[in-house]
Amino acid sequence: MIKRKSIRKIVFDNFIKKFKESNLKITPQRIAILEQVLSSQGHPSAEEIYNKIKKSYPNISFDTVNRTLLTFADIGILDIVEGTGDVRRFDPNDKSHHHFRCKKCERIEDFYYEDYDKLEIPENIKEKFNIKKIRVILEGICDKCISSYSSSETDSNP
Amino acid sequence: MIKRKSIRKIVFDNFIKKFKESNLKITPQRIAILEQVLSSQGHPSAEEIYNKIKKSYPNISFDTVNRTLLTFADIGILDIVEGTGDVRRFDPNDKSHHHFRCKKCERIEDFYYEDYDKLEIPENIKEKFNIKKIRVILEGICDKCISSYSSSETDSNP
DNA sequence: GTCTAATTAATAATTATTACTATTTAGGAA
């Protein structure tokens, strides 16, 4: 019991450290959202998290939850599922291809790479699902954005 | 000139065939949208396509364009860029993982597969972009949906 | 040409996301 609590505390403290590193104030709302996120399964939307938090924190606003989740994504506490939150985009390219996505300008660029086209599908997946398409998403910073990025990204010296 | 035109016609006729196979009527609107899509670069949104079509077809409605594009995606004339069009979803899973997506119920399931974690990044991409994350998306039909799918999907005999 | 089910235009309704502003608060300095 005591041990479980302290493990949980360590995980938690790590996030608190991240907050401080990013000059984010530690507010009860952020703590509540963090706790909710850490105990989430699957891929919740802002609204799902908002509804859960409201139970213990009735007058938190949706905006705070949404904004905070985006902040968390910014500082790397959680991820945004690829593509979601963007307007629906159509892809008229009928040749087998893969996508590079820029995290900064959201640009999506097609690229071709045969090795990726013939990737093997894991057995347990193949048994359970009927796979129709395989796509690799590379996420990062594109050439146009990289220059405007701080040097700390490429230079890891203090 | 004549040759180019007939190649274009062949490509076009293939799509017309797809229309007929799917019992879709061939309307001038659909032709216009098809032409616009086929000449599109990148990953246009419904609105972008709508704006372009309006120039040659001023009183087409947005709804028609949007609905038709979805229909095209249904019959496989084009794709929807993975994830787009969906509510933003957060991913609290901090372990390296990949996604299976069901095309029917939109379910996203995490899975783990080391081979995918250590995929090589093509040289030309590595030179141009600063890659931070690699993710494989498997698209298909999930176990829960497969039973409600027509047998023609799994049985390719006439 | 006639008929009918499918399609469309126009618009309304719904839903997601972002923006705004007055108020409150975290956390550093005295």
Place this chain on the structure above:
DNA sequence: TTCCTAAATAGTAATAATTATTAATTAGAC
């Protein structure tokens, strides 16, 4: 501790994307 200030929040409004509705039109089979 108390004070101060920049940051964060609640509440709400605005914007934008998507889906639904309905009356009118039309493609394509006969």
